[in-house]
Amino acid sequence: MFNVEGDESRDRAQAQIQLWHDMLSYINPMSLKCAVELGIPDIIHNHGRPINLTTLAAAIPIPLDKTDHLRRLMRVLVHTGVFSVIQTSKQPGSSSEDDDEEKEELYALSPSYRILVKDNKDCQSPMLKILDPAIIKPWLFLSQWFKEEGSTAKSTPFELCHGCSMWELTNQFPELNVNFNEAMACDSRFIMRTLVTECAPVFDGLKSLVDVGGGTGFAATSLAQAFPNLQKITVLDLPHVVAGSVAPADSPLNFIGGDMFQGIPPADAVFLKWILHCWDDKGCVKVLKKCKEAIPRRGEGGKVIIVDMVLNSNREDHFFTETQLFSDLAMSVVLTGKEREEAQWKKIFEDAGFSHYNIVPVSGICSVIEVFP
Numbered sequence: 417m418f419n420v421e422g423d424e425s426r427d428r429a430q431a432q433i434q435l436w437h438d439m440l441s442y443i444n445p446m447s448l449k450c451a452v453e454l455g456i457p458d459i460i461h462n463h464g465r466p467i468n469l470t471t472l473a474a475a476i477p478i479p480l481d482k483t484d485h486l487r488r489l490m491r492v493l494v495h496t497g498v499f500s501v502i503q504t505s506k507q508p509g510s511s512s513e514d515d516d517e518e519k520e521e522l523y524a525l526s527p528s529y530r531i532l533v534k535d536n537k538d539c540q541s542p543m544l545k546i547l548d549p550a551i552i553k554p555w556l557f558l559s560q561w562f563k564e565e566g567s568t569a570k571s572t573p574f575e576l577c578h579g580c581s582m583w584e585l586t587n588q589f590p591e592l593n594v595n596f597n598e599a600m601a602c603d604s605r606f607i608m609r610t611l612v613t614e615c616a617p618v619f620d621g622l623k624s625l626v627d628v629g630g631g632t633g634f635a636a637t638s639l640a641q642a643f644p645n646l647q648k649i650t651v652l653d654l655p656h657v658v659a660g661s662v663a664p665a666d667s668p669l670n671f672i673g674g675d676m677f678q679g680i681p682p683a684d685a686v687f688l689k690w691i692l693h694c695w696d697d698k699g700c701v702k703v704l705k706k707c708k709e710a711i712p713r714r715g716e717g718g719k720v721i722i723v724d725m726v727l728n729s730n731r732e733d734h735f736f737t738e739t740q741l742f743s744d745l746a747m748s749v750v751l752t753g754k755e756r757e758e759a760q761w762k763k764i765f766e767d768a769g770f771s772h773y774n775i776v777p778v779s780g781i782c783s784v785i786e787v788f789p
Contacts, residue, residue, distance in 0.1 A: 447492050449544045454478075456490075457525055457532040457541070466502050466522035490523055500524045531606075538609070542602040545595040550585060553577050554749055573749045582750055587656050597657065600690070601634045607689065607723060607782065608638035614778050616642070618721060618786060624648040624683040625721075626710065628676050628703075629691040632661055633669055639687070640668050650681050676703050680710040689723040690782075693743075694753040697764050704768035704787070714771060714789040722785040725755045726775060739781060761785065 451457065459475045460467050467475075469490070473483045494501045502522045525533070531540045554577040561573040570576040578585055586593040619625075623645060627636040630651035640649055648668050651658065655673030663669035672681065677699075680686060686707040692700045704720065711718030727744065731737050744755035756764075758775065765773050765787055776784040 443492065444496055445544075445547055447489055447496075448498060449547050450489065451493055451498065452532055452541045452544050457529065458534055460499070460523060460525045461530070461533045461535075466504075466524040468520050468522055472523065494523070497526055498529050500526050538606050540602055540606060542595075542598040544599075546599045548592060548595060550578065550589070550592055551582075551750060558749060571752055574751070583654065587654070593656065597631050600631050604631070604634040604638070604689065607780070608635050610778055610780060611723065611784065612638060612642035615776050615784050618776060618784060619643045619646065619685075621717060622646055622684045624650075625685045625687055626650045626652055626681050626683045627687045627689070628652050628680060628707075629688065631657055633663070633671065635687070635689055636669050637667075648683070650683065652676060652680060676706060678706075680706045682710050684712065684717060684719075686710055686720045687723075688720065691724075692722060692753070692764075693724050693747055693755055694751045696752045696754070697760075697767075699752065700764045701767045704764065704770065708769055708789055711789065718789055720770075720787040722787060723782055724785065725781065726761065726783040726785070727755045727757045736781075743781075 454476050456472065456476070459472060463471070463475075469483060469487055472490075473480070473486050476486075478486060490499060490501075493499050500523070502524065503519055504522055505519060530536055531538050533539060534541065554572070554574040557573040557577045561570065561576050564570060564576070572581075574582055580588075586596055619639065619642075622643070625636075625639065625646055625648075627633070627639075627649060630636050630653055633651045636649045636651045639646055646668060648670075651661070651669060651671045652674050653671075654675070658671040658673050661671045663671065676691075688703075688707070692703065695703065707720045711720065725740055725743065727740050728737065740755055747753040747755060754760075762773070770787050770789060772788050774786045774788075776786065778784055
């Protein structure tokens with residue numbers, strides 16, 4: 417005989433657990449950000465071997481009475497896979513108030529999280545600077561924003577929260593601007609290593625290129641080093657972003673402060689890395705039309721090179737798809753953009769007057785799209 421009441425009770429309990437998990441999931445990235453700010457990945461890496469709690473606390477350093485709080489932070493990050501833990505016999509003379517047995521826990525950095533170590537050429541720890549209060553707070557305005565209507569409605573929850581766009585806020589607060597640029601630069605380091613090895617044919621035959629929204633020029637520098645055929649590379653970004661950026665005398669780089677919606681310097685190709693997903697379709701079409709004006713006509717070798725997501729919500733990889741969907745919603749909260757499926761990309765290309773495109777598969781979260789006049 418079925419125990420209906422027992423099944424319902426278990427279902428209710430499981431529903432409550434799921435709700436608690438969803439409600440507290442913000443703790444995972446915030447704990448990771450805390451660990452990076454405390455320098456824990458670097459401390460463990462530089463220690464050269466798994467480290468015990470007492471040594472870790474002293475190396476940070478933190479007050480002795482907060483050691484147990486550190487243990488609790490590490491326990492969360494062990495559970496989420498950032499660190500691993502090894503149970504081992506205590507060394508002679510060691511002590512622990514929390515362990516009456518002759519055992520202690522030693523912490524190691526999980527292999528996939530070595531990208532948080534500063535001397536790793538793929539270091540991604542600056543990306544966590546995007547978890548800034550200015551970026552997080554607009555999420556608290558999301559439901560209010562959905563209800564807004566009429567001419568006074570703000571374009572994004574970010575604008576509702578701060579009274580201005582993200583670009584205007586970064587212009588007002590230099591520290592936020594620096595943090596954002598550092599995050600984008602470390603992302604460029606990671607992506608460009610993949611791009612120059614897996615997508616080299618995309619840059620064949622090009623003599624000049626404009627990196628639109630190129631920030632402090634890391635991506636452009638990578639392209640210059642990898643492709644000597646690029647004799648002139650222009651980095652175009654907002655004046656406060658490129659302020660102080662000066663290319664070496666022997667470099668093909670030059671920096672220009674400007675507005676991509678107003679005009680783009682002429683070149684064989686325009687490079688747009690993580691730019692178009694920041695804007696709505698109307699904004700993208702406007703930028704792409706400016707790109708089309710900047711490059712040679714059809715048959716003369718001109719093209720636009722886009723590094724961005726191609727959303728695939730039907731992909732079987734749940735983790736990959738969830739990451740893309742999270743990014744899509746983040747674009748609508750912080751900016752006016754979106755992550756696009758191929759059909760959506762095709763539509764804005766056609767609306768901007770381009771004839772055809774080619775998606776180049778690459779490893780990682782993004783794709784490369786060549787768009788031709």
